[in-house]
Amino acid sequence: MNTNDWLLRVERLTKIYGEPNDHSLRQTGPDFNTNQCPDTGAIVACADVSFTLHPGEVLGIVGESGSGKSTVVKQLYFDLEATGGTTYLRQYQGGEENMLTASSQQKRYLRNHLMGMVYQNPRDGLNFRFSSGGNIAEKLLMAGTFHVGRIRDRASDLLHATEVPTVRMDEQPATFSGGMQQRVQIAKAIANNPPLLFLDEVTTGLDVSVQAKVLDMIRQLQRELNIAMIVVSHDLSVIRMLTDRTLVMKNGHIVEQGLTDQILQDPQHPYTQLLVSSLL
């Protein structure tokens, strides 16, 4: 793969809660099996996370709960403010400006035009007081489409693509099943054709048959629209099904990265070996 052809570059992304001291980063991590600084009690949620994402690539982040994998994508989507580090997006200022220091208007533009996010809980990504069509309309309105007819056409196309019955477009997502809510959320996230999509534990909490359907749909959308994705999951089968490349995280650090097949067939780090061997 051409290394100049990148979409997203993340360098030394760090998030610390509480008050760290100079030793906090050195005293936490997988080698110490803790996130908490023994001196100050500060929690190092993720530390020195660096990676590059290529256009159309699907990157998995896997790890146990508390390993900092969600923290990484939430910082990239500006839901959480990063403590340190830099991120660059090819489409933003030619990839030369750090996104984390952008103004809140610029961040809103980035969120609306260049990124999409699908949360584990549909309540985080959808406004349950609006209809599902209205939720998609919100994204389109933020990107400057002020034509009801065109909004409705686009919304019904998106719902069709995500296999939500379009006749239920004007109903509130609260009346939908969990799987349908998740698909509405995906439709909303891809409404403005973003080049980059974050999926944070999308199938957790869905039953197995619905899980398979949602994963199938994500894979199909990825093939058709060629969206780059970052898939966060603790479930190795989701990672295996969706991703090309995988980062393994533990205690806020990346402990291993490589092609997904390679990681699953020949894990190097003891934690990854444990993870793979405990796969049912």
Place this chain on the structure above:
Amino acid sequence: MIENKKFSRSFNYAFIDESTKKEIRRKLLKAICIPGYQVPYSSPEMPIARGWGTGGLHITLAIIGKNAEGRPDVFKIIDQGSDASVNACNLRDFVRRTTDCETTFETHEATIIQTRHRITEEVLKAHQIMVFQVPQPEPLRSVERYERKTRQMHAEADYAKMWVSLYESYVRFGAIMRGASYPVRVNNRYVMAPSPIPRWDIPNLNNARCLYLFGAGREKRLYAVPPHTKVEPLEFEDVKFAIEDFSGRRCTLTSEKIAFLDELYQTDGSASHVVNDSDFLDKLQQQGRPPQWENPYLAQKQQSLTN
């Protein structure tokens, strides 16, 4: 008992003390400088409860006195278009007693017109100031309950939620169901609640010759629309703003068709209509039609009547 002989009155001119009036005037200047922006202000105690017209009263009392030509102000107050309702009568009496200003029912004579939820049917001129009593100054309150958030949304001009609520209304009911307080965008920037005036009056905010001041006493906010400022209702490219449709109805007293009409129910259950603006109604009955506002929506109505 010590009698106060130094002052003829036991309260200051226009009731509020001078430094507080000055504060309100400074906030008004700021509001005029940033059209549509809500400026927080002190909202001092008044002898009426907050939320009963104190915001309007604060503005009126802070600016009343002499006008630009040195002549004393003439005060008019209307409540839902009427000079004679209880709220209007009491506040008029209060302002007259604390300022000794002249009061009037005549729209064209007044220099300050305080109003609750209407703009006069008669067009206002450059020397006139209209003061609105506003119950809810925050247009985004219906979609976002936290003040911290709404202020951030205004600061970033992030009005997507407002637009979604209009979209939702259209999808659910086939029309944008906002009879009063239809959200407007002022000077291409701030979305503003025009106080609950009917849609009929919204176009008259645009590019007017008079000054519009808005006061919300309970919410402690002032805002303004200066003369000749662009005020446009939020509308979609294919779903447009429209004023109330009274076609096929007319005022039972004057046969007037182009005016905001009140619907009155009769004992037999039928409805009849009367011109809402009491001064406009009097004029129509006594001396002929005063000059009305001109806007494209009214022009369209007039055209459809002549055809």
